[in-house]
Amino acid sequence: xxxxxxxxxxxxxxxxxxxxxxxxxxxxxxxxxxxxxxxxxxxxxxxxxxxxxxxxxxxxxxxxxxxxxxxxxxxxxxxxxxxxxxxxxxxxxxxxxxxxxxxxxxxxxxxxxxxxxxxxxxxxxxxxxxxxxxxxxxxxxxxxxxxxxxxxxxxxxxxxxxxxxxxxxxxxxxxxxxxxxxxxxxxxxxxxxxxxxxxxxxxxxxxxxxxxxxxxxxxxxxxxxxxxxxxxxxxxxxxxxxxxxxxxxxxxxxxxxxxxxxxxxxxxxxxxxxxxxxxxxxxxxxxxxxxxxxxxxxxxxxxxxxxxxxxxxxxxxxxxxxxxxxxxxxxxxxxxxxxxxxxxxxxxxxxxxxxxxxxxxxxxxxxxxxxxxxxxxxxxxxxxxxxxxxxxxxxxxxxxxxxxxxxxxxxxxxxxxxxxxxxxxxxxxxxxxxxxxxxxxxxxxxxxxxxxxxxxxxxxxxxxxxxxxxxxxxxxxxxxxxxxxxxxxxxxxxxxxxxxxxxxxxxxxxxxxxxxxxxxxxxxxxxxxxxxxx
Numbered sequence: 001x002x003x004x005x006x007x008x009x010x011x012x013x014x015x016x017x018x019x020x021x022x023x024x025x026x027x028x029x030x031x032x033x034x035x036x037x038x039x040x041x042x043x044x045x046x047x048x049x050x051x052x053x054x055x056x057x058x059x060x061x062x063x064x065x066x067x068x069x070x071x072x073x074x075x076x077x078x079x080x081x082x083x084x085x086x087x088x089x090x091x092x093x094x095x096x097x098x099x100x101x102x103x104x105x106x107x108x109x110x111x112x113x114x115x116x117x118x119x120x121x122x123x124x125x126x127x128x129x130x131x132x133x134x135x136x137x138x139x140x141x142x143x144x145x146x147x148x149x150x151x152x153x154x155x156x157x158x159x160x161x162x163x164x165x166x167x168x169x170x171x172x173x174x175x176x177x178x179x180x181x182x183x184x185x186x187x188x189x190x191x192x193x194x195x196x197x198x199x200x201x202x203x204x205x206x207x208x209x210x211x212x213x214x215x216x217x218x219x220x221x222x223x224x225x226x227x228x229x230x231x232x233x234x235x236x237x238x239x240x241x242x243x244x245x246x247x248x249x250x251x252x253x254x255x256x257x258x259x260x261x262x263x264x265x266x267x268x269x270x271x272x273x274x275x276x277x278x279x280x281x282x283x284x285x286x287x288x289x290x291x292x293x294x295x296x297x298x299x300x301x302x303x304x305x306x307x308x309x310x311x312x313x314x315x316x317x318x319x320x321x322x323x324x325x326x327x328x329x330x331x332x333x334x335x336x337x338x339x340x341x342x343x344x345x346x347x348x349x350x351x352x353x354x355x356x357x358x359x360x361x362x363x364x365x366x367x368x369x370x371x372x373x374x375x376x377x378x379x380x381x382x383x384x385x386x387x388x389x390x391x392x393x394x395x396x397x398x399x400x401x402x403x404x405x406x407x408x409x410x411x412x413x414x415x416x417x418x419x420x421x422x423x424x425x426x427x428x429x430x431x432x433x434x435x436x437x438x439x440x441x442x443x444x445x446x447x448x449x450x451x452x453x454x455x456x457x458x459x460x461x462x463x464x465x466x467x468x469x470x471x472x473x474x475x476x477x478x479x480x481x482x483x484x485x486x487x488x489x490x491x492x493x494x495x496x497x498x499x500x501x502x503x504x505x506x507x508x509x510x511x512x513x514x515x516x517x518x519x520x521x522x523x524x525x526x527x528x529x530x531x532x533x534x
Contacts (some may be wrong), residue, residue: 043323050194059357105301158232160225162523165233166407167215168192169525173402173514175442177530180399185433185477185529187490189237189325190248193230194322197250197272198451198470200227201264201462206450213448227271233271237519237526243382244328247298253291253319255280259464276435277512282317288312291321295491298323302478303491318468322491326517326526329379329485334359334428344429345511346533354534355430356510357483363426364419365507371404375413376426376507380485383520387486388414389428390514391507398512405514411523431531432480439473479527488517488527 132503169188192214199210212215216226234248250272254260256279265275278287288307295306302325312319338358364377372393379386388410392401396422412418440452450456457469477490512532516525 013369046358051519089483105326108252120366134319158229158236158522161216161229161233163187163407164215165192166410166523168213169528170407170410171215171404171446174405175436175445177399177402181533182531183433183435183529183531185435185527186437186475187477187488187527189233189524189526190322190324191439191475193248193250193272194320195233196230197252197268197320197322198459200267200271201459202451203460204458206456206458209450210478213443213446220443227267228319231271233522233524236522237524242384244380244385246324246326246328246385248322248324250320250322251276251294253287253321255317257281258317260462261346261464264462269286278319280312281314284313284316287316287319291319295321295323299325299478299491300327302487303476306474306476306491311474316471317465318462318470324490324526326480326486326488328385330483331379331381331383332359332361332363333485334483337436339430339483342427342510345534352534354510357426357428357430359426359428361426362421363424363507365424366413366419367421371401373401374507375419376424377414377419378426379429385520385526386518388516388518389509391509392511392513398514398532402514402530410516423505425506425508427506429509429531429534430479430482431534432478433529434478435476437475439471439475443473477527479529486517490527 069503075517165188169186169192172186172188172191173184176186195210195214199207199214234250237246238248250268252265252268252273252275254275254277256277260275268275278290281289288309288311291307291312292305296304303323306321307319334357339355340358341353342356344354344356345351366375367373368375372395374391374393376389377386378389390401390405392398444452450458451470454467454469459468460466462468475490477488479486479488490500509531512530514526514530517527518525
């Protein structure tokens with residue numbers, strides 16, 4: 001953090017008197033009004049050019065240059081520079097993350113603020129951190145104020161979404177894995193963001209059921225903020241300055257004669273992706289091919305023919321598509337020369353041959369006594385993404401672990417202070433999974449029924465048409481794990497506990513295991529799966 005920033009802190013604003021020697025900045029009337037709306041108690045000093053950052057009470061605070069204060073040793077003032085804070089602790093909700101302006105350019109300091117907190121216990125973030133920071137330079141303008149507030153809100157919403165997305169991911173993993181004999185691979189972020197796009201146009205019981213299914217009902221962010229959160233989360237994982245390639249793309253394909261509201265199309269474009277109008281009525285096959293071509297482009301050709309022949313027709317009015325593609329190299333690659341054929345125990349009495357990769361190096365690992373499972377973290381180049389592998393011991397099985405797993409437990413088990421660096425011999429199968437799921441039945445079982453019922457579906461925020469409903473949702477996913485790294489793609493179309501660490505010198509995934517590909521900075525689960533049969 002820049003040393004030129006000012007910070008003043010006091011215990012209670014009502015007991016302090018400030019005598020500034022120079023004002024830090026001037027807030028515009030619109031900015032003052034916005035601050036008043038944010039603050040519950042609307043303090044009288046809103047709009048003055050001096051103030052303090054308060055702790056433990058509601059109120060407005062912003063920091064001064066060369067400030068002289070009266071008070072006890074609890075106060076701290078660092079000279080030179082300007083930082084403005086807005087703080088509201090009336091609600092136990094996560095409202096933002098810390099930012100700093102350097103030469104009028106915005107940069108986010110996750111590492112100095114929420115990243116440690118997030119890694120410690122992200123599912124309790126809302127309880128532990130209930131404040132909002134906004135910083136200005138001396139030349140802060142109304143447009144800058146607006147952009148900062150928008151960014152703060154989207155950051156807040158993104159963090160509030162993490163637990164919801166994590167819970168939804170594990171719910172899907174368990175539901176799709178009810179057949180113990182099958183591999184599972186899904187892209188929960190891909191699917192949830194697609195459904196969130198539909199949610200944006202839903203009302204009433206349809207919207208309520210979707211929120212419940214997506215585990216959003218108890219989220220601290222409101223319905224509108226859900227979409228800001230997804231927008232920010234997708235922009236974070238899609239950043240171009242990374243050492244991995246990950247791209248997500250959402251698009252709404254609508255019948256060009258349907259009366260879709262302009263504000264809905266604008267909202268789609270702002271949060272997820274632009275709407276494209278096609279001629280389903282008179283050119284349904286050409287429309288299907290256009291959609292499949294777009295998906296193939298977004299997934300580098302890994303997902304082809306998402307929509308099968310005859311899946312759209314002249315009655316189609318709305319097709320929602322999301323594509324996600326990932327390719328990353330291991331930070332510590334496996335040597336191809338060490339790959340050997342070895343047996344993989346599908347069950348107690350069944351073995352199948354598999355190409356087993358080998359790597360001897362230092363990795364982060366832990367042993368969770370509660371479920372008798374080893375957890376290994378394999379970082380990708382730059383440690384911006386990780387593959388987390390849960391390998392049950394000989395005395396348990398992957399299905400027992402799967403049932404016991406919750407998002408809160410997964411977070412707790414993979415905290416930095418739970419993992420230890422160990423010199424390991426890692427044996428991991430080289431595998432490719434390509435899975436396709438009809439999600440309608442799964443989502444119905446999870447309580448999302450009205451959206452698929454033409455008589456019950458309420459998408460009146462999307463269009464004036466009253467016959468809109470979801471007829472089919474298909475989720476296709478692809479992952480390839482090799483010595484160099486991982487390649488994964490997925491597309492969706494809609495027509496803390498006691499633990500025990502022990503040294504582990506060999507990690508041999510020669511039996512069914514769970515795996516997750518996580519975004520390091522946010523902790524978002526991008527992909528998850530179960531490998532139980534080569």
